[in-house]
Amino acid sequence: MPELPEVEIARRHLVHWLDGRRVVKADADDTRIFRGARWKDFASLRGRLLSLERRGKYLLFSFEEDRGLLAHLGMSGRFVRRSPDATVPYSRARFHLDSEEVIHFADARMLGRMETCPASGLHALAPIQALGFDPLADGLDVARLRDAVGDSKQELKVALMDQGRVAGLGNIHAAEALFRAGLHPSRPPGSLTDAEWKRLARGVRVALDFGLREQQAEEEVRYLKEGGRNGFLVYGRAGTPCVRCGTTVESVTQGGRTTHFCPSCQPSGPAPESRGRRDARIARRR
Ligand SMILES: [Zn+2]
Known part of the structure; x- marks a missing residue:
């Protein structure tokens, strides 16, 4: 969709x-x-x-x-x-x-x-x-993302999909951004460290850029649910090995929607700094 x-x-x-x-x-x-x-x-x-x-x-x-x-x-x-x-x-x-x-x-x-x-x-x-900021039209930086999402009491992925905070992110690209950032979708936004906000801002940017590149060659947009190729890293991949670490991708229901995530790449708590750096390096390579 x-x-x-x-x-x-x-x-x-x-x-x-x-x-x-x-x-x-x-x-x-x-x-x-x-x-x-x-x-x-x-x-x-x-x-x-x-x-x-x-x-x-x-x-x-x-x-x-x-x-x-x-x-x-x-x-x-x-x-x-x-x-x-x-x-x-x-x-x-x-x-x-x-x-x-x-x-x-x-x-x-x-x-x-x-x-x-x-x-x-x-x-x-x-x-x-009623819309929040638009990451493409208004530009996306760490401060803007933190201002828009940081005070939410909702789970991180649900907050990212709140159109009144960030306009345009939906189930697919929120999941992709969190995977790229190595952040668990259920994290409370208030618990993110500075380094994690940076990774999240980058994750959102890269996920959206990827989505734009995937679709731009087509004369007409084709939606995944209609049999389009799944080029995403984690979305739609529950039960299959994580493309990065091989751990089985899991799914959880959040705000009435299914979230896919890798329990190993997206740990449930703030990652120790060494791990954060490793995840950031992995994210940069992709
Ligand atoms: Zn993984």
């Missing part, structure tokens, strides 16, 4: 597809992706795309004449570009371009979300106001 890297790649594709083009018509079906927003307003979107911003897992479209759209891919949503006569399964909303191509928003499970509003009002929408 889409997290920050997948949404960022979707953004880059859309910018590329809409570059130099005009939306000549937009139309949508009356589905629950509009969640009470007026679905008929989707048809008001037209003209050139002036900007497309990503905040966390949200996309903020600004078209000419202050026409705006907020979009969230949910669990299975994706934008695809097709010729005008193509049939797209689960197409819920469409941009028709002056090139005659059509950009569809396809969403089988309809957990995605769309809402039109004046482009100038996009940032004031409640879901955007």
Whole structure:
């Protein structure tokens, strides 16, 4: 399911597809992706795309004449570009371009979300106001991460997935970041040492960079649950040997989600400094 890297790649594709083009018509079906927003307003979107911003897992479209759209891919949503006569399964909303191509928003499970509003009002929408810092758009450093997460009373992985603290991390990349940092997912954020915050900031950065690299060559984002290759270090690998140390990867439920981790690479308490340095060296090699 889409997290920050997948949404960022979707953004880059859309910018590329809409570059130099005009939306000549937009139309949508009356589905629950509009969640009470007026679905008929989707048809008001037209003209050139002036900007497309990503905040966390949200996309903020600004078209000419202050026409705006907020979009969230949910669990299975994706934008695809097709010729005008193509049939797209689960197409819920469409941009028709002056090139005659059509950009569809396809969403089988309809957990995605769309809402039109004046482009100038996009940032004031409640879901955007509620977001914490965005590690890619705002930049990620140790102080920013510690400020956002350090006072949480939740378990570390749950705190990392809290969109009000760090926008865009989900189950996959939070697990990957913790593995790369050698930190147990259940650690209380307040217990992390300076060295561990540094490793965590680096782990988040490297996990997101990896996600971006994995997806960027594809014309369309493919989600792991749909049979994509699992290139992750620990996510989805419970019961198999850890790629680093061979210990069996375990799973635990946190905040209603399954977390995968290596009990040996991610010890439950603060690591002695010597071990911390060793883990950091291992992390650097990968
Ligand atoms: Zn391991």
